[in-house]
Amino acid sequence: MSRTVIKHIKVDVDKCTGCRSCELVCAAFHARPKYSSMNPARSRIRVYVDEINDVYLPLRGGSCAQAECAGRNQYTIDGKHYSECSFCRAACPSRDWFKEPDTGLPLACDMCEDTPPLPEPMCFQACKFGALIYEERQEKAADQVEKQELDIQLSSLADKFGLKKIIAAVARMPKKG
Numbered sequence: 001m002s003r004t005v006i007k008h009i010k011v012d013v014d015k016c017t018g019c020r021s022c023e024l025v026c027a028a029f030h031a032r033p034k035y036s037s038m039n040p041a042r043s044r045i046r047v048y049v050d051e052i053n054d055v056y057l058p059l060r061g062g063s064c065a066q067a068e069c070a071g072r073n074q075y076t077i078d079g080k081h082y083s084e085c086s087f088c089r090a091a092c093p094s095r096d097w098f099k100e101p102d103t104g105l106p107l108a109c110d111m112c113e114d115t116p117p118l119p120e121p122m123c124f125q126a127c128k129f130g131a132l133i134y135e136e137r138q139e140k141a142a143d144q145v146e147k148q149e150l151d152i153q154l155s156s157l158a159d160k161f162g163l164k165k166i167i168a169a170v171a172r173m174p175k176k177g
Contacts, residue, residue, distance in 0.1 A: 003138045007111045009124060011058055016131035018056035020047050022123035029112060029122045041101040044109040045123045053080045058123070058132060061098035063090050064106035 020040065027043040028035045040046075048057040075082050090098070098107045112121040124134040140148075158166050 003140060006137050006139050007121070008135045008137070009060060009109075009111075009121065010133040010135065012131050012133060013055065013057055015129045016047070016056040016058060017129055018047055018049055019129070021126045021128070022058055022132060023047060025122045025126040039101070041096070042107065044098070044107050046097050050080070050082075055080065059088075059097075060109035060123075061107045063108065 022045050023040045023043040024038050026045050027040050028038045030042060030044065031037045031039070044061040046059055046061075048055075048059055050056075073083075099105065100107055109121075112118045112123075120134050124132045154166065
C-alpha cells in the first residue's frame with residue numbers, strides 16, 4: 001500500500017511572544033537569491049498581533065480567495081472578541097497578508113519544500129519559544145483512498161441495481177483515449 005507523508009504545524013498560542021523570528025527567517029529563506037533580503041511582507045507566515053489582549057498568533061499562508069468573504073463572523077475566545085479575518089490564512093482582496101508585495105501574487109506556505117528538502121520548516125527551526133510544533137504523519141496515498149472510495153461506490157451501485165446491470169452499463173460507455 002502506498003503511503004504519503006503529511007506535514008503539519010500546530011501553534012501553542014500561550015508560548016508565542018510575538019518575536020516574529022518565524023516571519024523573518026521565512027522571508028529570508030524564500031528571497032531570491034536565498035537570504036538576500038528579510039522583508040516580512042514576503043513571508044509565508046505572519047504573526048497576528050493583538051497587543052491590547054496580549055495575543056500573538058502565527059498564521060501560515062493558505063489558499064487564495066478570489067473575493068472577500070460574504071460573512072464577517074465574530075468569535076469570542078476567553079472573553080476576547082475577534083473577527084473571522086483575524087485568523088484567516090487566505091490571500092484575499094480585503095487585506096495585504098500573504099501577497100507578494102511587488103506582484104500581488106498569493107504566497108502559500110510550502111513547508112519549506114526545497115531541493116534537497118529541509119528536514120523541518122524554517123519557521124519551526126527559528127521558534128525558540130516552542131510556539132510552533134512540527135508534526136509528520138503518514139496517510140494512505142490519494143490514489144489508494146480514491147480506489148477505496150470507488151470500490152465502495154461500485155459496491156453500493158451493485159447492491160442497488162445488480163452487478164449485471166452495472167457491467168452492461170459500463171460496456172455501453174464510449175471508450176476514451
